[in-house]
Amino acid sequence: MDFEKENSAGYLVNHMARLFAKKLQQRIAPLGIVVGQFPILLELWVKDGVTQKDLLGKIDVEQATLANTLNRMERDGLIKRTKNPSDARAQLIWLTRKAAALRNSAYEAAMSVNADALQVLNEAERAQFMNAMRLIIKNMRSV
Template structure:
């Protein structure tokens, strides 16, 4: 592709194109595996936080799942509708809401983790342990570079 007045731009020649392309494919495969189980990738930060910590106040869940309040409210509404969580008044502070996983969610977690592992194995097929370590180190550096507020 030729940008007017500038050099030719070939997106496939830069690593960020391939990072984005791989990410989109991985997410699509995760969603395809999780959908039949009644889960979505967006649910996972909440599910993991609740699985690791037990019932949490909604405000604590925001911090642990690293989700913004408006997004969390919509997400919890969908998860409650799907029977994966319950929200109840906190016994100490009746204004606060305590979020818990349902038995249905807990029962499906092993299948969810297995489905996700299958996607990881497919994505990493033919990639050696050394290559995996190098890839992870490189991707961590990319994330650090982009996450650093002092960087340009």
């Protein structure tokens, strides 16, 4: 069996994701955040005060990766953790004022990267591309 990376969805998606991450990192570095923190921040900007388990269910990373990233974010003053009043074993993760203040600038950086990347597609192609990605993500989560 011949494997051609140019015809592999997994290879192409991974390559594209690395390019997106590289461009995003360039844009968010001045804000003092890194690409690995971005999915966590996106979730917390929508709903603050969640558990680590809640985050795991949203961003699809390994538990150890999330724990390490949260430790760095706490060290860097982006999050704080408090005891969960309804579960003594869990902690709630909260944005600090510093992280909350970065939201609009970070959103602008991400939208700029997206616009640059997708400018080669017309509006209908962009919509089709986005819908296809959502469908594939939903499928991959259920397989």
